[in-house]
Amino acid sequence: MHPKRLDIHHARKGRGATYDPHNRFSPTQSEAVDDGWWQEAPVERIVTEVTDEPAKSALSWNHSPDLPFDRSLNPYRGCEHGCIYCYARPSHAYWDMSPGLDFETRLIARTGMVDRLREELGKPGYVCRPINLSGNTDCYQPIEAERRTTRSLLELLLECRHPVTLVTKSALILRDLDLLSAMAEHNLVRVFVSLTSLDTELKRTLEPRTASPQARLNVIKELNTAAIPVGTLISPIVPGLTDHELEDLLEAASRAGARSATWMLLRLPHEVAPLFEDWLTHHYPQRAAKVMSLIRQCHGGETYDSRFGHRMRGQGVFADLLAQRFIKASRRLGLHERVDSGLNTQAFIPPRAQGELFS
Template sequence: MRTHDPDDLTRPTRIKGRGAASNREGRFEALATTLEDDGWYHEEAGRPRPPTQVAIERARSIISRNESPDIPFTQSINPYRGCEHGCNYCYARPTHSYLNLSPGLDFETRLTAKTNAAERLRSELGKPGYVCEPITLGANTDAYQPIEREYRITREIIEVLHACNHPLTIITKNALVERDLDLLGPMAAKNLVQVFVSINALDNHLASTLEPRASAPHRRLQAIGNLVAAGVPCGVLVSPIIPAVTDMHIEHVLEQAAALGARIAGYTVLRLPHELKTLFREWLDLHVPDRAEHVMSLIRQMRGGRDYDSRFGSRMRGEGAYADLIRQRFRLACRKHGIGRSRELTLDTSRFVAPKPDTPQGSLF
């Protein structure tokens, strides 16, 4: 078992309200920084807590296209870069390296808001060659992360989609989605929207370290009930399943989500691409040091002996005996609680009406 000296500033340590324990350089950085303890730090002074910083971006385009056979959608929008939820396991963390920022603390504290997203979306939907297919919000970083309360970019995007009857799928782990029920309810009545709430465990203490600024698990369950009560089709994503950390919650999450009206469910197993391997190992050493090696051993069993396998077909679900056991447990629990296992409902694309281009005379006709 490995332990950390809380007085050693050169070692990763838990920062309350943050999921990463360090701010290591990304894989494209030419220079590396090494911390040295000069003896001036005193524990009673408290660890510094990095504040959230938000930069404004004027996006050139806003709809991303996807051709991966593992992902059941072809179009998505990410209103923000980085995510304040701070989920330690987030597969999107390595994307911050492309910005010359760390996938660690930078990913959850140095964020970018695409404030012209609605404007760009209106323009792209209005192009003559646009083909209507459902757009997914929250595919990479959560569209309802805490800074959405101030910036309201997700709200503006939904307003555009609502106005032109464009189908929408939302994936989130924040109960803030309830704020937009005045838009989502009418869209649901036209079969234009579905929401997936991501819950991989029901332990509040565990969630506070794994995903510190996401809504608590019980609050996400409540959001499922409120969405369903408003007529919005809702599913649950048990994602990611982490061996010997969250896998014991699979059946309980599905049972409670089904009781609140969730109609469909999906899951993925933990992925550790690029820098995420180191960040997740830091989390294990800090929070479950007695199980750290066992957890990594189970992960490798699902990844052909490696920490990560990027191949299509196996990267989301893993392979081998342990992955098969998870698959069987998930399937049986869905059957027991009457939940479908499809990731997507069929949304209506026939209602789409392209927005009119903005012109100086537009308001006269």
């Protein structure tokens, strides 16, 4: 943990987390104590740091019945988008960093991903099924503009005729329209554009470095115009804060050209719960108690229920009402088709080994 930040709770412009919670895997803990001798003003601007990490493997595998895919590619650890609710924040603790500000300011760029993926796709026993890019943090977060790892991975997947699904909150995906259009011609790609709120002021603190709501709707429009199958992910729905926008979000996505939609309830695993509650206290103090009460109602009295079948949709009267509202609105708008269905897995061509490229 950065000693300059310690545990100072403070809202910072352009950042989601208000502090760095203790890394639960660390044997020691630092705590800021005011002894009256030195008063240091909270750091307002924190520069993003990026560390390279050679990738030992490319694909991450899961067996979750809640997910429509069993493999994913994650070019980056941590995410500069800084979404306060991000369920991936706790993973930063594995790398001896905090799930708070560290998660959005101390990033890890995985190098050699294309070579590792080429090796894994070329294994004799590999069975082609859609890859999700990415299942943890946004593959089009700001550093992708420089690193271009996501684009290189898409180039390899197109070369191999391998299907892929993408989820993003970033307009940077439009940079890769050429690749996505080529993949769409072979029925190899589906894109989800994540929508959380149409309120730009709420977005500014909830998801500080993501594209604006209007920019995301424009992404949907541009992808649809380019004949790239696109849907929307209404996620997360925050009870008492964004749930009233559900129908408006679906209607806006439909007008922009989305062909399908799905949704997820707010998830607050491990350190995300106190981070989110602290964010509420700083930005929406008058709503904080109501929001946390509704969240607990959806999770049997707890801030989070990690059980499969419950963690993404919740349970109880409020969660059931959200599900009914979503089904009714999505059917009315013609958004009930699965965006990840029917991808072509039959055209897959195993890649040649790196040494064969020049033979």
